[in-house]
Amino acid sequence: MTTPLPSVRALTCTSCGGTIALRAAGSTVSLICEHCGTTLDATDPQLRIIARAHAAMHRPLIALGMRGVLRGTTWEVVGYLERSDGGDGWSEYLLFNPYQGYAFLLDDGRRFSLGFLLDRLPSYTWGEMELDGEGYKRFGSSYATSVKFVVGEFYWRVAVDERVRVSDYVRPGKMISCEENGSERTWTRLWMLEWGEAEAAFGLERRQREWSRPSPHEPSPYRDRLIESTIIGLIAAVTLLIVAIMGGGSTRVASADVQAALDGATHSEIIRDIELPGRNAALTLTARAEQLDNSWVDIDYSLVNRRTQENFDAYALAEHYSGSDSDGSWSEGDSTPSIKLSSIPPGSYDLVVELGAHRWISPSRSLYITSYAPGASSPIPVTITVDRGGMFAGNVILGLILLLIWPAILLFLHFGFEQRRLSPVTEDDDE
Amino acid sequence: MLEANCPNCGAEIRFRSADLPVKVCAYCRSSVVREGESLKAVGRIAEVPEDVSPLQIGVRGRDGALGFELVGRVRWRWTDGGWNEWLMLFDDGSIGWLGEAMGRYMLLRQIAHSGFRTDMVRKLRDGHPVTVGTEATIDGIQYRVTDVKEATCAGGEGELPYSAPLGLTIASVDLMAADGHCASAQKDQGVGEVSVYTGRYVSLADLRASGLRAFEGWPMPQFAA
């Protein structure tokens, strides 16, 4: 077994004399001194000076030489640069492992992403990029970027103000970035790292989760919960509807034909011996007065328990009006009103029905008084029916609303997130 | 297998295969060419600069079922960097090249024909400029040119199929396809010969490489342990 070779070489900066490390000898082309910012030609044994720094040196968040384990591989930070598209800026770390080659750690201020150069060409169909069977949507339009700050070592000739044109293609969790500068085009695929993943690997402070300005390839934090809650909600809604259908049958317990005198005194009828067996139930009291025309009937119900004399009161209005005017003939009014009573205890009941029928006289045009519909002065026949059971539509609707309110909230949050994610913040500076 | 002594310095020297007639003497760095039974020292080969490459002469691996050993290396330089080409001697006696650049590896084998059916290769042969992004189909696979550069030989070691003198200049074109396949075409600017290689991008794990160089502080990866 041969002794391990050192992978780091100590060199002296030609400009300032400071000690700098060369970590990827053989691949490194540009070496920027971390003390004075001078760019040295790493391919020249004399470390010829290429450029002097004109920006103040500052240390990157993750220092050169720091090592961290990301997704099972140990990486060492060998280079750092800051780029900007004219508006926002971001940082890129060049990571190196002698057995794995290079990787990029992108820091957009919020999230970290890990990128690798592609060794295969993505295909472009129908406005979407495709790689390894996954589709990527174009994000915004292509934009120009320039390097603002650089330190460490790189396998290409990097310099401040070096410009490249970038086009991004995104899907939740991944991005494909294409960079061109006239003579070459490079493709990189980036994976967004989980919250806290890069921070844990390189010993940084954990960043707070927030989603006000999502990165273009950020997966929606609402998506999984939305899918789960939609499934649960749909199962619950179907269960609710099944319960409603099963419990929705109603049976007729009483029926009577009564009369209401038009413009006469109120008239009381009693429907006797309505038996309600078993448990509490809903009752539907329907009054059918189809012969009504331009008149109405006040109906006061009083359901009295024969034993306890407990009574349940309700009111219904049967009405119907019609006529014709400049727009043609019209009619309105419900002549067969139905009312529901809830939770009537079992027992023996009498239903007292007080009816008062009245003619309606239009207050506007006396010329169009419609009176004397055939048999207008004869009493109005009203059929009263009592049904036990049945389903309250209001209950079903309220139940469904309550059940689906959580998935609806998540849906709203998810779409809001996706909209913020896919809209470019900066204005397009050309095209 | 031929065991002999370096005609220049007398050190022990070994030739493994008749297809690899050139060997760089590890001691005096002479390029020793074998012609039949006789050996001739032909110039000096520049020492390969120190680098942090995990590969070294003697590394073994497998391309699918076929095993290989790295027996030689040529280093190339261009204006903005350099790369290694490692000579692979397969267990069946055939040879290939493992190109190492920017931490990525291209496993390449020379194609059996001239490649002149492909427009791009003819352009290279005739000295016309080849642009990045040009499409080229070689043996049924569609590639795009990703890189065009002029490079010079910057050194060599081990056993080689040809002498690698300092100053040998080539025009090199790299191509990439949609599924990991890659290709490389090189024109020897002196002689005018064009060679075309096709293959694919591989990782050291894909090759199940063993015998890699150990570096201080870097644990040897699982596949090579």
Place this chain on the structure above:
Amino acid sequence: MSKSSILYAGFCMAVIGLFVFATMNGFSPFAQGGTRSFVHAAYGPTHK
């Protein structure tokens, strides 16, 4: 299964439970009369 989804499933069961109870008892807050109804229909157009 995320925590919020588990809580939501519990909430759904509670809603369905209430619904079952209401159906079995013929109860509804939307009824025009009966026990514990909260809505009282308007009277009109004329009031005696």
